[in-house]
Amino acid sequence: MKKIFCMILMLLCLPVCGMTGPLLPVGKVPVPDNNPQTEAKVELGKKLFFDRRLSGDGTMSCATCHDPNLAYSDGLEISLNYPTTRNWRNSPTLINVAFQKLLFHDGRASSLEEQALFPMMSAFEMNQNLDYMEEEIRAVPEYETAFTEVFGDGDTSRERIAMAIAAFERSLVSRDAALDRFLTGDENALSPEALQGYAIFTGKGQCVRCHGGAALADDRFYVLGVQENPEHLNDPRIAATRRFVAKVSHFEEYRTLAEDPGRYLITNDRKDWQAFRTPTLREIALTAPYMHNGIYETLDEVIEFFNAGGGKDNTVLKPLHLSPTEKEQLRVFLEEGLSGVPVDFIYPKIP
Ligand code: HEC
Ligand code: HEC
CATH class of the missing domain: 1.10.760.10 (Cytochrome c-like domain)
Structure with a gap:
């Protein structure tokens, strides 16, 4: 009964507060009971x-x-x-x-x-x-x-x-991004170009399938086929690190491992081979380079990757056929829409 009431309330609220789709404004920070914030x-x-x-x-x-x-x-x-x-x-x-x-x-x-x-x-x-x-x-x-x-x-x-x-x-929370203001009813929060980008993000581009919620991340893992960086594959120190992590994760063939197995190291489930977690897109303008191995320098490269339907052998992405203008609008949305008020910072005095 209570659940039904909540659902009705949410439906009534949707057109008013503009909370369409699974994107959410940054709200209260979740804090575990056994570690209250002071x-x-x-x-x-x-x-x-x-x-x-x-x-x-x-x-x-x-x-x-x-x-x-x-x-x-x-x-x-x-x-x-x-x-x-x-x-x-x-x-x-x-x-x-x-x-x-x-x-x-x-x-x-x-x-x-x-x-x-x-x-x-x-x-x-x-x-x-x-x-x-x-x-x-x-x-x-x-x-x-x-x-x-x-x-x-x-x-x-x-x-x-x-x-x-x-x-x-x-305490590191970025608030009041244009997207947050837009989702809470300010229709003019996004520039016309960013608004077009938002429509692509939630529509034709299907980004919101995985990048939803307040963090624009669904806490799930996907095999997108992001390529390994050839330079990294040839670095013996990176190889040592990779084998070390695989070894302590009880991966048997760690000695011959030549790529990052991703989620597989945790689950041992074949479907998780090279699956990586959906990352947050908040403050994405500031966090280049992108992907688990930093293979892409710019958002244009990332957008091109998704537009092409992802990398080799991936099972979750399909080509999007975005026009150059649409790709541009999507980038403007990512840059303008997801940047909040800078998190203020004063360097602490270390004892
Ligand atoms: C099927 C789920 C899925 C879809 C759909 C998807 N993404 Fe992602 N996205 C991911 C995952 C998983 C990663 C991390 C990949 C990695 O680290 O190798 C990622 C990474 C990114 C990154 C890099 C973030 C960072 O900090 O490194 C950007 C930017 C991004 N996605 C934007 C988009 C855009 C724009 C779209 C729509 C065109 C989109 N994504 C569609 C799952 C998805
Ligand atoms: C030498 C560089 C380095 C140092 C030092 C370091 N980190 Fe990180 N941190 C990383 C890297 C690289 C990752 C991603 C590793 C992975 O996913 O396997 C990461 C991941 C994280 C994450 C997970 C973020 C997410 O989105 O999943 C948190 C939280 C974090 N670090 C906090 C810390 C804290 C707290 C410390 C100090 C105690 C610290 N880090 C020290 C490099 C570093």
């Missing part, structure tokens, strides 16, 4: 996020690869790395990451709390020993005070470090 916790998380103590050799913080000046990404095809190693995937933006249910290009982590410890332990990212890190943080009197204020005592456990960092990440 100002002091966000502030502590921010300090930890920028603290190079979190890496083994003290040269890297989370912000090294998620730089606030680069929309919390690092602007590179494949991300930076721990000295002497190489990363193998593109660093995603952390803006609006709170709306993403599964994290990483292959969805390996299901909460920000769980995710935060991966890069610290990763041999090719921060290469830190967590037992040591807990003591290193505890040895700093300012941190002990801050942990006591936030958690009730000075215990600097890895779980608490991850909780504080997750709280900080949940």
Whole structure:
């Protein structure tokens, strides 16, 4: 009964608030019950996020690869790395990451709390020993005070470090993009060209099939046939990273693995071979290069990829036959429509 009532209410509301289709404005940030947001916790998380103590050799913080000046990404095809190693995937933006249910290009982590410890332990990212890190943080009197204020005592456990960092990440929300104003009733929020692009995004281009909701991402995985970068395939350090990840994911033929298996490493299901998670499109103007391996420098290249019906052997995309004008309009929508008010940022004082 309650459900039916809600549905009627939503239907009545649709024409009024303009919420057509599955696109949603950025709303309230989802917060887990066991890690409520407090100002002091966000502030502590921010300090930890920028603290190079979190890496083994003290040269890297989370912000090294998620730089606030680069929309919390690092602007590179494949991300930076721990000295002497190489990363193998593109660093995603952390803006609006709170709306993403599964994290990483292959969805390996299901909460920000769980995710935060991966890069610290990763041999090719921060290469830190967590037992040591807990003591290193505890040895700093300012941190002990801050942990006591936030958690009730000075215990600097890895779980608490991850909780504080997750709280900080949940504060990185970009609001009031033209799309949000449009979806909540401002008919003039999108320029005429962006409005045409919106129509293609939700119509002929079928982008909204996967890029829906508030994050413009459906938390699902698809085999789009994005090609491997030949340069990456020939780099022995990237090969080492790829084999290492496959080995610790219990992939038997890791020694001969020559490509990124994507979601398959998590599910062991053949249909997930080279499937990757739909990423958010919010702030897309700022987060080039694109795709899990950063193969595309520009949005025009990405649009051309989808227009051509995706890559080799993909099962989900078909050619779209967009005209040059339509492709242009789609790009204008992505650039203008999805950029919110810049997330304000003041560099924290690291104790
Ligand atoms: C050396 C570079 C590097 C460092 C340092 C780093 N990251 Fe990342 N981060 C990446 C890359 C690359 C990915 C994508 C990896 C993948 O999908 O396999 C990623 C993914 C993420 C994601 C998932 C985003 C999404 O959309 O799924 C979050 C959240 C994140 N990092 C937070 C952090 C935090 C917190 C720290 C510090 C504790 C950190 N990162 C340190 C490179 C880095
Ligand atoms: C079948 C699902 C699906 C459809 C339809 C789809 N996408 Fe995607 N999109 C994805 C997935 C999955 C990725 C990530 C691929 C990867 O990382 O290799 C992606 C990546 C992107 C990226 C790069 C994002 C980034 O940060 O790297 C852009 C931009 C994009 N899509 C725009 C579009 C547009 C525009 C359309 C419509 C023309 C569209 N997508 C249709 C699933 C889809």
